Amino acid sequence: MSFRIGSGIDFHRLEAGRDLWIGGVKLPHEKGALGHSDADVLLHAICDALLGALALGDIGTHFPDTDNAFKDISSSILLTRTVDLIHQRGYRIVNIDSTLCLERPKVKPYIAAMQQAIAPICGINAADVSIKATTTEKMGFAGREEGLVAYATVLLQKQD
Ligand SMILES: [Zn+2]
Numbered sequence: 503m504s505f506r507i508g509s510g511i512d513f514h515r516l517e518a519g520r521d522l523w524i525g526g527v528k529l530p531h532e533k534g535a536l537g538h539s540d541a542d543v544l545l546h547a548i549c550d551a552l553l554g555a556l557a558l559g560d561i562g563t564h565f566p567d568t569d570n571a572f573k574d575i576s577s578s579i580l581l582t583r584t585v586d587l588i589h590q591r592g593y594r595i596v597n598i599d600s601t602l603c604l605e606r607p608k609v610k611p612y613i614a615a616m617q618q619a620i621a622p623i624c625g626i627n628a629a630d631v632s633i634k635a636t637t638t639e640k641m642g643f644a645g646r647e648e649g650l651v652a653y654a655t656v657l658l659q660k661q662d
Contacts, residue, residue, distance in 0.1 A: 503659065503660070504659070504660035505596070505657060505658065505659055505660075506555040506556060506593065506657075506658045506660075507555055507655065507656070507657055507658075508550075508551040508552060508553070508554035508555025508556070508655070508656045508658070509550075509551050509554055509653070509654065509655050509656075510546070510547040510548060510549065510550030510551035510552075510553075510554060510652075510653070510654045510655075510656075511547055511550070511651065511652070511653050511654075512543045512544075512546040512547040512550065512561075512651070512652050513543065513649055513650070513651050514535035514536060514537050514541045514543045514649055514650060515535070515536040515648065515649045516533040516534065516535060516536070516604075516647055516648060516649050516650060517533055517534065517535075517536045518532060518533050518534075519534070520533065520534025520535060520536055520541070521534045521540065522534040522535060522607075523535065523540045523541065523542040523545075523576075523577065524542060524543060524544050524602065524609060524612070524616065524650075524652075525542070525544040525545065525602075525612070525613075525615075525616025525617075525619060525620060525633060526542065526545060526577070526578050526581075526616060526619030526620055526623075527612050527615045527616050527619055529607055529609070529612055530607070531606070531607045533647070535649075535650065537567075538567035538572060538573060538574075539565070539567075539572055539573070539574065539575045539576070539577055539580065540574060540575065540576055540577050541577075542576075542577035542578075543602070543650055543651065543652040544600060544602060544616065544620075544633070544652040544654070545577035545578065545580065545581045545620070546561055546577060546580075546652070547600060547652035547653060547654040548581060548584075548598060548600065548620065548624075548654045548656065549561045549564075549577075549580055549581055549584040550654070551598070551654040551655055551656040552584050552585065552587075552588050552595070552656055552658075553584060553587070555588075555593075555656055555657075555658045556587075556588065556591055556593065556658065558587060561580065561584075564580075564583070564584070564587075565580050565583075578619070578623060581620070581623050581624070582623050585623060585624055585625065588658060589625075592660055592661050593658040593659065593660055593661065594625065594658065594659055594661055595624045595625060595626050595630075595656060595657070595658060596626075596630070596656075596657040596658065596659050597626065597630040597631070597632070597656070597657055598620070598624065598626070598630065598631050598632065598654060598655070598656050599632040599634075599654070599655045599656075600631075600632060600633050600634065600652060600653060600654040600655070601633075601634045601635070601636060601652070601653045601654075602633065602634070602635040602636070602650065602651070602652050603635075603636055603637070603638060603644050603650065603651040603652070603653070604635070604637065604644055604647075604650035604651070605637050605638070605640065605644060605645055605646075605647045606647060608635075609633075609635045610635060613633045613635070614628075616631075616633050617629075617631045617633060
């Protein structure tokens with residue numbers, strides 16, 4: 503049995519006038535994440551973890567922000583394409599563990615919806631998608647609500 507592990511991290515600035523997409527769910531908030539795509543920090547960290555597990559580069563390599571095809575694209579599509587790459591190489595996802603780091607809004611009420619959004623794209627159960635959340639106790643850029651961070655770790659198993 504062959505296993506591979508991958509880790510990913512992503513950051514986005516928070517600015518007024520943008521929607522706030524996290525984990526495939528739109529959260530009501532007065533600021534949103536700035537980026538070329540919908541700037542879904544959690545889905546981007548998961549994409550990078552998946553690519554990292556098979557040493558396939560990073561999300562910027564596969565979906566460059568200089569390409570207009572990816573302008574304002576839903577990151578669910580980027581995750582779908584990334585999972586396709588993993589499957590094409592004969593691997594399946596075992597589980598995902600992730601942590602969001604932001605001061606506001608409180609994400610706990612939305613975690614179940616995020617798990618429900620991510621699991622089917624990844625071909626796993628919601629119980630295999632862990633999403634944790636923390637603040638930085640008001641320290642640093644996340645504490646000042648200038649931006650947010652997501653960390654993700656994935657385990658892949660080779661299909662025989
Ligand atoms: Zn990103």
